[in-house]
Amino acid sequence: MGYVVEVEFADVRLNSVDDCEAIASNCDRAEVYGTIFAQSSSGKSDPYPYRNLGTWGGAPGACPGTSTPDYYFWWEDNKSCLRGMLEDTTYAFADAHMCSAETYSSCGTDYRKPNNRFRVKVRHNESIKTYIHFRDFDELSGDEDVCRTWQWWGPYTLDQLKTLDSTGTINSSPGNGAGDCTLHVRLRAVQPFAGLG
Numbered sequence: 001m002g003y004v005v006e007v008e009f010a011d012v013r014l015n016s017v018d019d020c021e022a023i024a025s026n027c028d029r030a031e032v033y034g035t036i037f038a039q040s041s042s043g044k045s046d047p048y049p050y051r052n053l054g055t056w057g058g059a060p061g062a063c064p065g066t067s068t069p070d071y072y073f074w075w076e077d078n079k080s081c082l083r084g085m086l087e088d089t090t091y092a093f094a095d096a097h098m099c100s101a102e103t104y105s106s107c108g109t110d111y112r113k114p115n116n117r118f119r120v121k122v123r124h125n126e127s128i129k130t131y132i133h134f135r136d137f138d139e140l141s142g143d144e145d146v147c148r149t150w151q152w153w154g155p156y157t158l159d160q161l162k163t164l165d166s167t168g169t170i171n172s173s174p175g176n177g178a179g180d181c182t183l184h185v186r187l188r189a190v191q192p193f194a195g196l197g
Contacts, residue, residue, distance in 0.1 A: 002123035003161040003189040007038040007130060009051070009093045009116045010167070010184040014146055017087040017136070017179040028087035030146045030179065033058045034134030035104040036093070036116070041129070041155070044121035048100035048108050051093075051115055055080040056105045058137030079111045082137050085146075087179075104133065121193060122161060127154035130170065130185050136178055145177025153187055164189040 017030050033054030039045040072081050075095040085091060093116035099107035100115060120128055134147035149172035156164065170183040 001158065001192065001194050002121055002126070003158075003164070004191050004193055005040075005120050005122050005128060005161070005164060006186075006188045006190050007118040007120055007128060008186040008188070009036050009038075009130070009132075010186055011090050011092045012132065012134075012147060012184075013090040013182045014085050014087050015171075015180050015182060017085075017146055030085050030134075030136040031058065031082040032085050032134050032136060032146065033082055034132065034147070035101075036098075037104075037129070037131040037133075038118040038120055039129050040120050040122045041127040041152070042121075042123065044123075046100075046118040046120060048102055049118065050101040050104050051098040051118075052101050052104060052107060053096055053098050053134070054082050058082050058135075058143065080107075085134075119190070122154075122156060124158045124161075125155045127152045127156070128187060129153075130183075132170075132181070132183050134181070144179075146179035147172055147181035147183070148177065149173070149181070149183065151185075161189050162192075 017028050036051045039049050074091045094114035097111040097113045098115045099111045100109040101107050131150040135143045136146045151170045165188045167186045172180045
């Protein structure tokens, strides 16, 4: 016995970005690719526990017709292209085209939006892990983390799961790459399940 919990990644904000290279301007902007992830402590998850933004490793040359050089705005229908993110700006995950996947490095579905919710099976005394890993693509140097953090929620009893509907905030540590971020998530029980599933 347990509950299916919907894990919603609500929004993300880059609190700081240090993207200056030798001759660069716009140091408070990042060209981002990355992944979000949700799973229970027993490993039970959505059939696709990852949602991927862009293509891992970045590919600016493969994005013709962009409204800005080498990347798209967060909300544009850009499939696997990099996303431009500005420092001190909050971005809603529901506005971003993401693919569902079994790993961070490939897609199992087409890119679509909204695609920011997971269904995770959680049993008595289990926890839920949420994770984000966004990297800034750099042509002149190695790519750097601008948002990488995770949080375990719980453990939850069956009584707590039955009425679970909460929001939470995750902050990455400053100095963790080329930036730090704040992430908001919502956890909500949607239905009970029985058996081993």
